Amino acid sequence: MSTAASIPLAVPAPLGTYAHLLPPSWKAIITAWLAEDTPSFDYGGFVVGETLEEATLWGKSEGVLAGVPFVNEIFAQLGCTVEWHLEEGAPVLPTSETPKIKVATVRGPARCLLLGERVALNTMARCSGIAWKSRRVLVKARQLGWEGIIAGTRKTTPGFRIVEKYGMLVGGVDPHRYDLSSMVMLKDNHVWSKGSITQAVHAAKSTAGFALRVHVECQSLAEAREAISAGADIVMLDNFTPQGIADAARALRDDWARETGEGARASGVVKRCLVEVSGGLTEENMAESLCPDVDILSTSAIHQGTPIVDFSLKIQKRS
CATH class of the missing domain: 3.90.1170.20 (Quinolinate phosphoribosyl transferase, N-terminal domain)
Incomplete structure (x- = not known):
C-alpha cells in the first residue's frame, strides 16, 4: 500500500x-x-x-x-x-x-x-x-496523466449506501448512479431478456425521457457500436483486456471522427457517447486501462473491502 x-x-x-x-x-x-x-x-x-x-x-x-x-x-x-x-x-x-x-x-x-x-x-x-x-x-490517475472520471459503483452495503457514496464524494471521485432510478443502466441480463441491445435501448428511451441517460454494458466493440447506433448515452467496455480497451476506445473515436468530417480528430472530436471502462480494476492495475479515449473508469475497489x-x-x- x-x-x-x-x-x-x-x-x-x-x-x-x-x-x-x-x-x-x-x-x-x-x-x-x-x-x-x-x-x-x-x-x-x-x-x-x-x-x-x-x-x-x-x-x-x-x-x-x-x-x-x-x-x-x-x-x-x-x-x-x-x-x-x-x-x-x-x-x-x-x-x-x-x-x-x-x-x-x-x-x-x-x-x-x-x-x-x-x-x-x-x-x-x-x-x-x-x-x-x-x-x-x-x-x-492524475499522477499518470489521465484526466478522466474515476467513479464508484452500485455495489454498496444495503442500508449504508448513503454513507459509502458520501465517502466517495469526500475522497474526490464520482459516486456513479445512486440507485436504479438514477440512470438507466442496461446490463447483459436486460439485453438477453429483451432480445437485443437495440430493442433494450429503444424500450428504455420510450419511458426514461430526455432527463435520464441510457448506459449500456458491452462485451465487444460490435456491441458498443450497436448501442451507440441505438441511441445510448454511455457505453461500458466491461471486462476488456487493457489492449482491448485501447483498441475499442480508439475505434469508437475513429467512428466519430469519420462522422464529423475530415480532420475532426486533429481539432478534437465532439463525442456523442461517453466511453466507460469497468471490470476487475484496482489501484494496482488501473494504469494498464488508462487511455485518452476513455472518459470514465468505474471500480468497486474504492468501496468494497x-x-x-x-x-x-x-x-x-x-x-
Whole structure:
C-alpha cells in the first residue's frame, strides 16, 4: 500500500458543503442505528450516569476525515455537541512522533457519549476508509496523466449506501448512479431478456425521457457500436483486456471522427457517447486501462473491502 508521505493529498475543493446533498430522510436512518445498538436497557449507561463529560476523538491511522455530518447527528440526537479540529476532507496522518491526531472534542452527559461512541466510530471509520481509498486512486490517475472520471459503483452495503457514496464524494471521485432510478443502466441480463441491445435501448428511451441517460454494458466493440447506433448515452467496455480497451476506445473515436468530417480528430472530436471502462480494476492495475479515449473508469475497489481508518473516543480521565 502506498504511504501517505508519497501521496499528494490535495484535491479541488467542492463548491459547497457535501452535507447539503443529504436528503430529509437521512436523520431517520441514524435514529434507527441508535435504536439497533440499544434496543432495551442501557446497563453501561447506568454505571456512568449523566455527569457532564468531555471526550476526545482521536485519529490513529492514516486516512481522510469523512462522515462529519453523520457523527454530528448521532451525538445531536443524544444531546451532545461536537467541536471539530479538522475539516472534512482533511488528511489524518499520525506519525511515530505523533501516533494519534486530535480530530474532535465531544461534550455531553457521560451516558450519552457512550451511547453514541460505537455508532459514530463505526460510521466514520468506514466512511473515512472509502474517502482515503478514493483519494489515493484519484491521485494516482492524475499522477499518470489521465484526466478522466474515476467513479464508484452500485455495489454498496444495503442500508449504508448513503454513507459509502458520501465517502466517495469526500475522497474526490464520482459516486456513479445512486440507485436504479438514477440512470438507466442496461446490463447483459436486460439485453438477453429483451432480445437485443437495440430493442433494450429503444424500450428504455420510450419511458426514461430526455432527463435520464441510457448506459449500456458491452462485451465487444460490435456491441458498443450497436448501442451507440441505438441511441445510448454511455457505453461500458466491461471486462476488456487493457489492449482491448485501447483498441475499442480508439475505434469508437475513429467512428466519430469519420462522422464529423475530415480532420475532426486533429481539432478534437465532439463525442456523442461517453466511453466507460469497468471490470476487475484496482489501484494496482488501473494504469494498464488508462487511455485518452476513455472518459470514465468505474471500480468497486474504492468501496468494497477497503480498510477502515482507526478512530477512538476517550473521556478525559478523572485525576
